[in-house]
Amino acid sequence: MARAGKTGKYRKPEEREFLVAQVVGRKRISPNFVRVTVGGPALSGFRPMGYDQWFRLFLPTERGLRLPKRTNGLWVAEYFLMSKDSRPIGRNYTVRAHREQGTYGEGPEIDVDFVLHEDAKGELGPAAAWARDAAAGDEIGIFDEGITFLPPRDAGWRLLVGDETALPAIAGIIGSADDGVRTEAYIEIPHVDDAQPVEPRDGTTVHWVTRGEGAPYGEAALTALRTASLPDGPGYAWAAGGQRLASGVRRYLVGERGFDKDAVTFTGYWR
Ligand SMILES: Cc1cc2nc3c(=O)[nH]c(=O)nc-3n(C[C@H](O)[C@H](O)[C@H](O)COP(=O)(O)OP(=O)(O)OC[C@H]3O[C@@H](n4cnc5c(N)ncnc54)[C@H](O)[C@@H]3O)c2cc1C
Secondary structure, three states, X not given: OEEEOHHHOOEOOOOOOOEEEEEEEEEXXXXXXXXXXXXXXXXXXXXXXXXXXXXXXXXXXXXXXXXOOOOOOXXXXXXXXXXXXXXXXXXXXXXXXXXXXXXXXXXXXXXXXXXXXXXXXXOEOHHHHHHHHOOOOOEEEEEEEEEOOOOOOOOOEEEEEEOHHHHHHHHHHHHHOOOOOEEEEEEEEOOHHHOOOOOOOOOEEEEEEEOOXXXXXXXXXXXXXXXXXXXXXXXXXEEEEEHHHHHHHHHHHHHHOOOOHHHXXXXXXXX
């Protein structure tokens, strides 16, 4: 994951551990999204932070689900020292929703919205394929990473830009930020039916931008941004999605719209 910018520092959870959760539900919610819901007793150890809270997702290999034991910075070394056939597949995902009381059963649940994206050969990536086929009882590992949406106090308005991989984060930010600060959100989606209901907030407008068939990723959102009428005064921008989109947004805002570099948090979610 590429990132930069002073405001881009993470707010990490105070304590964290590797948690094992079980799939309790799976739903195809739109043409390009599958929502997987996980639960299980270990989730009582998960501390929801709202906003764009993200986590490391670990998927089992044929030998089952093995997770690092260390929870300080050394977990990465431990992970890469695992033999290839027992090292879990690790990817990054967003908490789309957290409920203390589950809808599928008792106890806490987390919803994760997976984009069913394809690679250059037309095949689903491992995490996307796992989500498409996830069945009740399947296990995943979760390692909380906290949030990156950290607006400075003096920012009078906010701009959120992302592609479909950032839809869960942008919806989470809007749902968590109930302070009435004016917010303009631009979300590029592959299909018009991939738009999701987002909690209505005073002063928040969501602009759904549909990417044309075969069009380059991120271009539609950047085009919409270039013609957007944005509020005056210092704002804070948060951008995520394909690396090209995230860094393109930052370059445009700093170069053409007078944003201070420190007022833009941008994160490449994939490349
Ligand atoms: C902090 C953070 C939060 C994220 N939250 C979410 C989330 O909630 N939902 C979500 O769907 N994704 C999310 N992502 C993006 C997700 O981690 C990547 O898309 C990831 O690469 C998917 O893993 P995979 O195993 O399916 O494909 P990979 O094996 O990683 O990739 C396979 C191929 O597909 C390409 N690729 C990867 N992602 C995409 C894509 N979206 N569109 C087109 N091509 C792609 C790669 O370049 C590669 O060629 C998040 C990323 C970060 C860093």
